[in-house]
Amino acid sequence: MSISRILIANRGEIALRIHRAAHEMGIETVAVHSTADADAMHVRLADHAVCIGPPPATDSYLNIANIISAAEVSHADAIHPGYGFLSENAKFAEIVEAHDIAWIGPKPEHIRTMGDKVQAKKTAGALGLPLVPGSDGAVSTIEEAREIAAEIGYPVIIKAASGGGGRGMKVCESEDQLESLMKQAGSEAKAAFGDATVYIEKYLGDPRHIEFQVFGDGNGNAIHLGERDCSLQRRHQKVLEEAPSPVLGEDDRMRMGEVCAQAMRDMGYRGAGTIEFLWENGEFYFIEMNTRLQVEHPVTEAITGVDLVREQIRIAAGHPLSVKQDEIEFKGHAIECRINAEDPWTFAPSPGEVTYYHAAGGMHVRVDSGLYQGYRIPPYYDSMIAKLIVYGRTREGCMMRLKRALEEMVVEGVKTSIPLHQELLQQPDVKSGQYSIKWLEEWLKTRES
Template structure:
């Protein structure tokens, strides 16, 4: 039976994004929501809506039993998890499939494997992906950690096996600070993830963050959709993404893309995924794989012309990939700005009522957002409220269009990060594409110092 009704196990702009893709191919949608999101745009537009709990995510968007119950009472035959929340929860994927509901995502075993950073690194190495030098797996005592660090050379990075978002991660500059910093990382990991398993990697001094979008059909065929450069980050959170990367040649793209696509074909990977690398001095180093759709997927859509959510639905329905690698064409340049409800420079959250909202428009300008005038942004969830995506035939043209689009974008009643993006795209290093994962935090520190 083909998918006819999808339950969207998420909220905000990604829930609206999934709803739109589904409706464009004649599939009904079910919105689940907390009491805080009763007036959300995706809830208003969905064919069916079910309240699954109070505002706290643990009692609503992370409540597996409530979500499965909502799917059953609405006769949903598929569930799309979006990103965040339960999107990389293998147990949830198992439960969905055990209820004879199609899971619009990878096979649960692949979510489980790539969600454990130690196992992911082992798997990536076995599949031929280049690795950051480091421990073969988890390291459990300080003598072993010192031996590994001596082999690969200081500084080293202690990372939580179950980590993410920069938590459970410490840079260790020398042997004298090994024990204290690792204990801090372990305490962070235990508190955040309930697991203090650690491993060590060589610390790369000033790399870029470059990731490849892949798709697999689950039966041994896979393609890559090029790379995205996500190096503009603050506290390991992406702020600004572009495709293609300003530093990757078409030859490098073909070579590295071929390697990641071949790795996913070997796994018989199903659906969308992203292989993330650090890139320094012309070399790629695998860091992790995200077994889900990414926030920044629209820049890939812009340069390939593919609807990634529609492709996810297609694969979950048992259909083949809609294109072969040879048929895929990369064209032009795209940039995405994440717009958050927060102070643009001290990053204090700014939930509240949106008094006035006017989104940017014009040729090759896209806004993914669930905002509308009069909507109240709840304080319980991630602060991202919109994504502004622009496309141009060249990177220079794309930046010019982005400058104009940011000028047009109006959100009144709350603080937003729009002024931050307006300043960023005036900086010579951003204009030239000469930036790394440390650039934004260094620039913010210099800006704050000069303002004192």
């Protein structure tokens, strides 16, 4: 099929990213926006714009009926959901396809399967992906929980079957805590996601978060584009990502990449996906799969030269993958800093007017952002306002370039996380790449004291 006009069902830097890829392919774009985003950069640049509701996301960016109506009145023949919002909503994907609009994303059944963490774990195991020891599925009674925890050994982690972002997750050190923490995790999960279902896994002491980018054409062909290391996290939210991982050797990269690609071939997976692992002592353990584009996709683009959004659009139009596995070359090193409108040390949101803005530039420096001087950052959405992505031939060279780029980047009128990134780059553990998913929170506590 031919795609001539894409409705972008998102906002901010990712909406702008999709617009740019579409225009480079000669495809028109439709920006949908809330009243709070009427002056947003993606709205200004799109060929067409449709207001879909008031500021709250539930009334605008999560309003399926309004988005479908916008697609129909603007004559869009495809919808790209970006990430967040409705990107992993299988019902939305089904509704889009039922209206004869191309869905630029995975098949709805794969979104549904991998969106339920219990079902995702079962599916991953059946596809040959290595799993963290734990329950086969949902755990509904304390007796069952005690039996599983005793078998895999404490500490264990209790996790919500739905959702993410650290909600509904509790680390249990001993049996006497188990019943209380199970109830707490279930209550949090019910409140956050409307589903109290939990499961149990072995708690890994000091792992890294390593994820593999995969791509399938929906017809049994799939490739991997290497890994990203996303271990610098705070409260399960990624702060800085890099590719390749400082701790993986070429043999492990290609071995695990091929395991992931083969799993996608066996699924008949379509479009972009990311398979996330915990890595400890040389072993990988599957934790989840994201059936969408990731925030950190630019670091993969930097080291492979593959435009992932362009590839998503091509696959949705029914084209084969534009590259074969043996044609992908991994070159150099890339790092992404997520720049948020928030206090760099208390992490309190800092919305408001941008009184001055200067983006970093220079060779191999990329800024994905919808910021401009005079733009008013709304308080209703995620605080990420920019991504600074830097590439270098070596990791050391990349870090030096990133340090220089952070010095150049200026955002005035609001507080940002730029000072946090500048200080992180001075830390010996970050310089050497010797950090885990616990490192950042422990360093922040030390810094406070």
